[in-house]
Amino acid sequence: MSTKKILMIVGDYVEDYEVMVPFQALQMVGYAVHAVCPDKKAGDKVRTAVHDFEGDQTYSEKPGHNFTLNATFEEIKAETYDALVIPGGRAPEYIRLNRTVLEITRHFAQANKPIAAICHGLQLLAAADVLQGKRCTAYPACSPDIRLAGGTYVDVLADEAIVDGNLVTAQAWLAHPRWLAEFLKLLGTKIEHLEVAKVN
Structure with missing residues (x-):
């Protein structure tokens, strides 16, 4: 059985946790993950931003790590990938x-392949016009984009995720455990927890 391939579309000032964590976690469970950025190639870097919630009316932003792309945007053939991940931050804008x-x-939406989008990643789905009739969540400031694109914005707790068909969405990196778990289900991943016998 061949390894499933996941495409991750990023850009400069993608949210640090929202690119790093899924990129590493999905590889950890055996998937091939290709991270690409328009006008950049494998080996190039994108800057990331750390968004945090510190009691202000909106998130704060600080410089994050540099993230190295491992695939070249111009060489991507969407039909060869099994799923799509869209992190948040300022990149989707x-x-x-x-x-x-x-x-x-649009290819992933029309082919009904699994799509995981988080935070501002929903701006890209709205712009691609693939949210019609979909229930989803995002960073709350993106809710108008969702509604204008014909989707239904669902206000959930920051650590929850929404699944509607092939789409799993969350508000921010606080939801990574639930968001990634639901995405793995869409990918058909089964994780077994084995009891380890204690040695006396």
């Missing part, structure tokens, strides 16, 4: 202006 990014996103 500008990569949604790229026609090829929108076409790639």
Whole structure:
């Protein structure tokens, strides 16, 4: 059985946790994950931003790690991938202006392949016009984008996720455990917890 391939579309100032954690976790359970950015190639870096919730009316932003891409955007063939991950941060705001990014996103939606989007990642789904009739969540400031795109915004706790068909969404990195667990279910992943015998 061949390893499933997951495409991750990122850009400069993608949210640090929202790119690093799923990129590493999905590889940990055996998937091939290719992270790409428009106009960049494998080995190039994107800057990340750390968004935190510190009691202000909106999130704070600090510099994060540099994240190294492991695939070249221009070489991507969406039909060869089994699922799509769209992290949040500031990247979705500008990569949604790229026609090829929108076409790639539509491919996954139209083919009913699993899509995991978090936080501001929903801006890309809205721009690709693939939220019609979908129940989803996002960072609350993105709720107008969802509604204008014909989706239903669901306000959930920060550590929860929403699943609607092939789509799993969450508000922010606080939901990583639930968001990733639900995405793994869509991918058909089964994780078994084995009892380890104690040695006396």
